[in-house]
Amino acid sequence: MSASDLTSESPSFDITSASHQLHRAPFEGRALKSGFLTGLTWIMAVLASVPLFSVIYMLLIEGGSRLDWEAITALPPSAFEMGGGFGNAIIGTLIMVGIATLISVPIGLFAAIYLAILDPDSKLAQTARFLAKVLTGFPSILAGVFVYAAMVVTMKSYSALAGGVALAVLMLPTIVLAAEQAMTTVPKKMKDAAFGMGCTRAQVIWQVVLPTGMPGILTGVMLAVAGAAGESAPLLFTALFSNYFLSSLTEPTASLSILIFNFSGMPYDNQIELAWAASLVLVLIVLVLNITARFIGRQKF
Amino acid sequence: MLGEPWHRIISITSTDPDRSPARHPGGDYALDRGFRGIAWTSAALILALVAYIIVEIGGKALPAIAEYGFGFLTSTTWNVQEGHFGILPEIWGTLYSSLLALILGGVFGITIAIFLTQDFLPSRLAVVFRTIIELLAAIPSVVFGLWGIYVLIPMLRPAANWLHEEFGVVPFFGTSLSGPGLAPAALVLAIMILPTVASISVDALRQIPYKVKEAAYGMGTTRWEAILKVMLPTAGSGILAALVLGFGRALGETMALAMLIGNSNQISLSLFAPANTLAALLASNFPEAGEVEVQALMYAALALLAITLVVNIVGLAAMKFATRKFEAER
Structure with missing residues (x-):
C-alpha cells in the first residue's frame, strides 16, 4: 500500500x-x-x-435463444429426443408455491398480529420472535429432510403437497417477521384513536392496523413467494420430479428448479439449452416478484 | 356498542386479556376472544414447528446414532454396501468452503457496506446500487449452480491449472482443477452470502449517530481514517453479526454446492480438489437412498442442524448486543 x-x-x-x-x-x-x-x-x-x-x-x-412457445408448454424431452420444454415444471412450481402461500400466509399473519399487537412482550411472543429469526437462517435442505420424515414417509409417496409444505416452512419466518415489522410501524395514535371510539381489539386490528400496514405485509409476502419459487433443495425429495403434467396433488411433481438441476448435469445439448431457458423463466418470475414487492413497499400511505 | 365506554377502554388496554369477555359477554367480545385465540395458536405454532423439526429429524436419526455413535462424526468412509458411514470429509468440506466464502464474501460485503453508507455515491445512485446487490440475493441457488458450471469453471480452469503448475508445492494449489471443485464452489458461495453480509453491515453502520463521524472529521481525519478508526470499530458488533449470519447462510447452502463442489468424499487442503459438504451429501444421496442409508443421512442432517443452529444463535446474539449498545448510548 x-x-x-x-x-x-x-x-x-x-x-x-x-x-x-x-x-x-x-x-x-x-x-x-x-x-x-x-x-x-x-x-x-x-x-x-x-x-x-x-x-x-x-x-x-x-x-433467450431457446425460449419459445414449445419450451414453455411442452413436456420435458427424454435423453436423445430433440425439442421439448418444461410446461409441467412451470405448472408444478406455481401450484407448490400456491400451496405454500395458502399455508404460510394465514399462520404468519396471525402470528405476526400476536407478536406485534396482542402481546408483544409475553414470553411466548419473545420466544416465537427469536425462533422465527433463527428459522430465517435454517438451511433449506433441512426443510426437505423434515418434510420427508414427517410427510413422505407416512404418505408413502412424493407429492406436490409435501413440496408445498416444505416451501411453507421456509416462507413462514419471512412472512412473520415482515408482517410484524409492518404492523409495529403503524402509528400508535391511530390505534389509540380507534380504541377511544370503542373498537374491540379485533376491530382495531382488522380495520386499522392491517389496512395501514398492508404495503409492508404485501412486500414481505411477495419476497417470501419469490424466495420459495427459486428454492430447489427442499423439493428434491419431497416433490421429486415428474415427466408428466400434474393430475393429482399426491403424486410426484415437476418444478422448474429441479428441472434445471437435473438437466444441468446431462451430457445432451438439448437438455442444457432447456436448463438455461428454464432458468431464464425462473429468474424472470423471481425478479418480477422482487421488484414489484419493492415498489409496493415504497408507497407508504 | 357504546355501553359503559369507560370500562371498555380499561379492559382493552389492560394487560390481563381474560377479564374483558367475562364482564361483557357480547358478540363483539366473543369474536375478539376467538381472534385472540387464533393469533395465540399461530404464534405457538412457530415454537411447535421448531420442536417438531428437531424431534422428527432427531427421532429418525436415532437408529443411526445408536449404531454408529460418535464415530460417525470422525470416520471418513461412506460405503452403503458395507454399511460404513462417516461424515468427517463432509464436515471438513462444509467448514472449509464456508470459511473461504466468508473471507471473500466478508471482505467484499463490508467494503460494499462502506461504499453504500459513507457518502461515496449520491443517494439516488446508492439506492440503485443497493438494489443490484440485493437482487443478487434473489437469484436462485440452482441458477448460480448452472452459471458456475458453464461460466465460472471454464473461466477458472486455466488460472487454477497455471497456479498448480507453478506453485504446486503450496498445499492450497496441490491439485489441478479438472471440473467441479472447492474453488468454484466457494466463489459462488461468496457471491451468495455477499448480500447478507452487506445488508446487515449497512444497518450497523447506519445506526451510528451522524455526530460521531462529524466529530472525527472535525478533528481533521481523512475520510478513510474516519472509516477505519471510528466507524468500523463503532459498528464492530453489528459487522460481527453480519459475518456470523453470513457464515450460517454459507453452511446450509445446498444446490449450488451440490452442482459445483464435485461430491467427492475426501479431505484436502487444495482449493482445486473436489470435496463435499453436508448439505450437498443430503441433496445427492437422499433421493436414491435405501432405509439404512436414510438413517445415516438423518444423522448427517442432525449434525448440520446442530451446526447451523449454534452459528445462527451466536449471530443473533451479536446482533442484539449491537442494537442494545446504541439504545444505551442515545
Missing part, C-alpha cells in the same frame, strides 16, 4: 471540496492513502456487481 505509485489519483473529498480557502496537501501520505482506498473501494464495488450482470447476460443469450 505504498503511496508513491498513486500520484495520478487525485483525492477529492466531500467535506474538503466545499472549502477552497483551507490549505490542502493532496499529495501528503495520509491523503494519498485515503485516495488509494477510495479507488480500491470503487473497484471492488464494480467487481461485486459483475456476477449479477454476468448471470443475466448468460440467461438472455443462452436461455
Whole structure:
C-alpha cells in the first residue's frame, strides 16, 4: 500500500471540496492513502456487481435463444429426443408455491398480529420472535429432510403437497417477521384513536392496523413467494420430479428448479439449452416478484 | 356498542386479556376472544414447528446414532454396501468452503457496506446500487449452480491449472482443477452470502449517530481514517453479526454446492480438489437412498442442524448486543 505509485489519483473529498480557502496537501501520505482506498473501494464495488450482470447476460443469450412457445408448454424431452420444454415444471412450481402461500400466509399473519399487537412482550411472543429469526437462517435442505420424515414417509409417496409444505416452512419466518415489522410501524395514535371510539381489539386490528400496514405485509409476502419459487433443495425429495403434467396433488411433481438441476448435469445439448431457458423463466418470475414487492413497499400511505 | 365506554377502554388496554369477555359477554367480545385465540395458536405454532423439526429429524436419526455413535462424526468412509458411514470429509468440506466464502464474501460485503453508507455515491445512485446487490440475493441457488458450471469453471480452469503448475508445492494449489471443485464452489458461495453480509453491515453502520463521524472529521481525519478508526470499530458488533449470519447462510447452502463442489468424499487442503459438504451429501444421496442409508443421512442432517443452529444463535446474539449498545448510548 505504498503511496508513491498513486500520484495520478487525485483525492477529492466531500467535506474538503466545499472549502477552497483551507490549505490542502493532496499529495501528503495520509491523503494519498485515503485516495488509494477510495479507488480500491470503487473497484471492488464494480467487481461485486459483475456476477449479477454476468448471470443475466448468460440467461438472455443462452436461455433467450431457446425460449419459445414449445419450451414453455411442452413436456420435458427424454435423453436423445430433440425439442421439448418444461410446461409441467412451470405448472408444478406455481401450484407448490400456491400451496405454500395458502399455508404460510394465514399462520404468519396471525402470528405476526400476536407478536406485534396482542402481546408483544409475553414470553411466548419473545420466544416465537427469536425462533422465527433463527428459522430465517435454517438451511433449506433441512426443510426437505423434515418434510420427508414427517410427510413422505407416512404418505408413502412424493407429492406436490409435501413440496408445498416444505416451501411453507421456509416462507413462514419471512412472512412473520415482515408482517410484524409492518404492523409495529403503524402509528400508535391511530390505534389509540380507534380504541377511544370503542373498537374491540379485533376491530382495531382488522380495520386499522392491517389496512395501514398492508404495503409492508404485501412486500414481505411477495419476497417470501419469490424466495420459495427459486428454492430447489427442499423439493428434491419431497416433490421429486415428474415427466408428466400434474393430475393429482399426491403424486410426484415437476418444478422448474429441479428441472434445471437435473438437466444441468446431462451430457445432451438439448437438455442444457432447456436448463438455461428454464432458468431464464425462473429468474424472470423471481425478479418480477422482487421488484414489484419493492415498489409496493415504497408507497407508504 | 357504546355501553359503559369507560370500562371498555380499561379492559382493552389492560394487560390481563381474560377479564374483558367475562364482564361483557357480547358478540363483539366473543369474536375478539376467538381472534385472540387464533393469533395465540399461530404464534405457538412457530415454537411447535421448531420442536417438531428437531424431534422428527432427531427421532429418525436415532437408529443411526445408536449404531454408529460418535464415530460417525470422525470416520471418513461412506460405503452403503458395507454399511460404513462417516461424515468427517463432509464436515471438513462444509467448514472449509464456508470459511473461504466468508473471507471473500466478508471482505467484499463490508467494503460494499462502506461504499453504500459513507457518502461515496449520491443517494439516488446508492439506492440503485443497493438494489443490484440485493437482487443478487434473489437469484436462485440452482441458477448460480448452472452459471458456475458453464461460466465460472471454464473461466477458472486455466488460472487454477497455471497456479498448480507453478506453485504446486503450496498445499492450497496441490491439485489441478479438472471440473467441479472447492474453488468454484466457494466463489459462488461468496457471491451468495455477499448480500447478507452487506445488508446487515449497512444497518450497523447506519445506526451510528451522524455526530460521531462529524466529530472525527472535525478533528481533521481523512475520510478513510474516519472509516477505519471510528466507524468500523463503532459498528464492530453489528459487522460481527453480519459475518456470523453470513457464515450460517454459507453452511446450509445446498444446490449450488451440490452442482459445483464435485461430491467427492475426501479431505484436502487444495482449493482445486473436489470435496463435499453436508448439505450437498443430503441433496445427492437422499433421493436414491435405501432405509439404512436414510438413517445415516438423518444423522448427517442432525449434525448440520446442530451446526447451523449454534452459528445462527451466536449471530443473533451479536446482533442484539449491537442494537442494545446504541439504545444505551442515545
